Amino acid sequence: MDDKVTPKLLTAILSAGMLSFLGILDETATTVTFPTLIKEFAITTDQVQWINTLVLLVIATIVPISSQISLRFTTKRIFLTGITFFVLGLVIDIFTPRFDLLLLGRAFQGIGTGIGLPLMYNIILTKVPKTHLGFMMGIGTMITAAAVALGPVFGGIVTELLNWRWIFIISIFLAIISAFTGTYSITQLNKLQRVSFKYGQWLTIAVGLVFLMLGFTNLAKNHFWSGQVVGCLLLGLASLLIWGKLSWNDSTALISPRLFTNLAFSMQLLCYCFAKISTLALGFIFPIYVQTVNQGSVSLAGWIMLPGAIIDALMAALAGKLLDRQGARLPIILGTIASLIGIVIMSIWGMHLSNLAIILLYSLYYGGYGMCFSSLMTSGLTSLATDSHAQGNAIFNTLQQFSGAVGTALAGTLIALSQSNHQISRAVATAIGAKWTFLVLTGLIILNLVLTTIFVPRKKH
Template sequence: MTKKVTPRLVMAILSAGMLSFLGILDETATTVTFPILTRDFAITTDQVQWVNTLVLLVIATIVPISSQIRLRIPTKKIFILGVSLFILGLLIDIVTPWFDLLLVGRALQGIGTGIGLPLMYNIILAEVPKEKLGFMMGIGTMITACAVAFGPVFGGTVTDALNWRWIFIISLFLIVISLLTGIYSIRQINPLQKVKIKYGQWLSLAVALVCLMLGFTRIAKYSFLSVPVLGFLVLGIISLLIWLKISWSDKEALISPQLFKNLRFSMQLIAYCFAKIATLALGFIFPIYVQAVNHGSVSLAGWITFPGAVINALMAALAGKLLDKKGARLPIIIGVIASLTSLILMNILAPLSSIAIVLLYVLYYGGYGMCFGSLMTSGLITLSKANHAQGNAIFNTLQQFSGALGTALAGTLIAIAQNNHVGNGTAIGSKWTFMVLLVLIIVNLVLALVFVPKKKSK
């Protein structure tokens, strides 16, 4: 049967995309409330970043098993399970009086999002005709980009008008609507199979990701050679090597490490991860920077990032159309150069005025919108169609882990600066982060020039 982009298919994509949309919306919305959360719960900067880092880390551990879940469980049931867990997390977030319980609620949101996140892209890859694939992948990217755009404004406005708990109350209303439209529109996208779940592979990979993150985030409080830092990092590396060993020869591996032998795929994946690290780090820094360094309000912290995030959403859609016509190289190169230029200026001009933040955010996010979705599409195209689902799982797993790493990077560097530089620690830690991100995006430019194909894939 000929594939067509029908209204019902669009509704299914949007319904599945609402999980990732609200996951990112709540993440970016709560970022502007971090100074308030640190006061309300009497916690530090490196602790409050776990409100978002934990969600991204949980998603990263859930996504790898998604490729097997979709083979055993009907598509609609996967969607309903993800939404149900997300709703439970929201209910906890709304009523909790304790920070630890807030993290439990956020973790449940992460599990729900991790179950539902790959679903949108799997629907696109399975149902959309190839000539529309770039555009629809751009739409998928734009869904999450819109959450980035509206999240800070939404969080700042709601917090100023009501309080931060209303972020989750409004999200609850939206996810219920998504549940109803998804039940109507989502159809089975693949034949079900009685596959054996690879619990050993999943557990070893999950332990690796968690331990690496725990080790990295504790650098702000402990020395590198201490057990809480080096111990967790070593345990993470050992777990990663165990995953590699038990997965390498398995032809039906949960995530096949054999895919990394494809150099174009691997290098574009690295560029994709570096872009995500930089983006989440900046998304963490600027709302805090506006309030702590420039002494702006919560609403201003939200609105100041809005223009750049809107440009990001528009550029994501434009990049999809450009990819369909010209191939991936052009939007990726343009995007990386724009983001690199912005980071160079951040390092030169820091400390930044609020106007400078607006303009540099527009330049950075415009470039990010051009290159991010295109890197994923270009990387997946280098794989055979049979490996698309696994490639999709790899991209989504490392996207979430990279996002968590970016948030943790910024939170850790700012916390270290605050501990050692009383009064201006936020500004100094931000400058350190800008320098690290500049190095990452320089590497991205090299990777894009060398490994993104020059000709459009047929």
């Protein structure tokens, strides 16, 4: 293997990454269009949330089969299939006169994103020389972080100057460019094999993840012991137990549950999930805090989130360089400490955060997150045998979506509980709910610091 990342390889990574970039960009951009969509389609707030919730559910069902798809079909065919689904979804989104068709288009986009997200990381893990692996994994994380950074501002500007459909019109041009560059640059990653598809294992994983995500999502609107919450959670757990039984002794399992017996892998995966839960919870809280507590506008909320997201993207690349030279332990622990300092100060000042304080503390937290997040994934995957990387990659990317749903549900539930106290103003109740969330997240990040100190290897792999 060449010891350099060639321009063609970099183009392949960016082409596959464009699917995940556009998927996340459209998700975060459409969030700021919710009030417009509610009026245009005459729908409720609960209904409009499905524009993004549905995408998360579709991704969660597609990513687990990525490792087996890569064995049966050529890499270029997988990429072009993802592009086709994504563009088809965009076309439906652009021309739809009805909300149900908009949901259909978003579902097709979810399929494309679910194909593109693990494909990008598989290309990096398979083709990038080990001496540059940390940096390129950081670039992969930076691609998705850039989408998070640009999404709210992009969506607000496009909706204000044109209309919400232009979000998808612009995306379709970028997707077509990606199709051409990917066709040129993406090469085969592995030898194809004649493997039988594990329908039972896939169905039980998909059903389990969907019901668990629905359970945590419903937690923001229903009490824990309601059928919508505890019922979904129990069904999800039961389905995953069936998957474990079906897969445990299968040497060609879709995803082997035996991977979780590797403590270094499992504990770093858990830290990865806690970091994602915390980040999505903060991403949910601060736009509401800026508008409800500080009386700012929607566009101001988007701009306030932008510096932190940009710093996250830059620190992800820097952490990758540091990982390549010093190993994963240093960027992970430094990043976790930085995030912890930010979240502790948020907890102390939670009732009185000015917009400037939000910018500074979110940047401190998000910079630390950028340092540790991709490094946790890189370190966790390299703790597995090489032939298990595709399955490990699928696990990380699937649980990333699941953790996002948990984080949003956690923040939404705590704020909703506080706002149910009608004896105080909505602004004060929102600030109290935000402080409760900061305290819970502080506990998660402290646990992350303890676990990473114990389980992240002291030496380079």
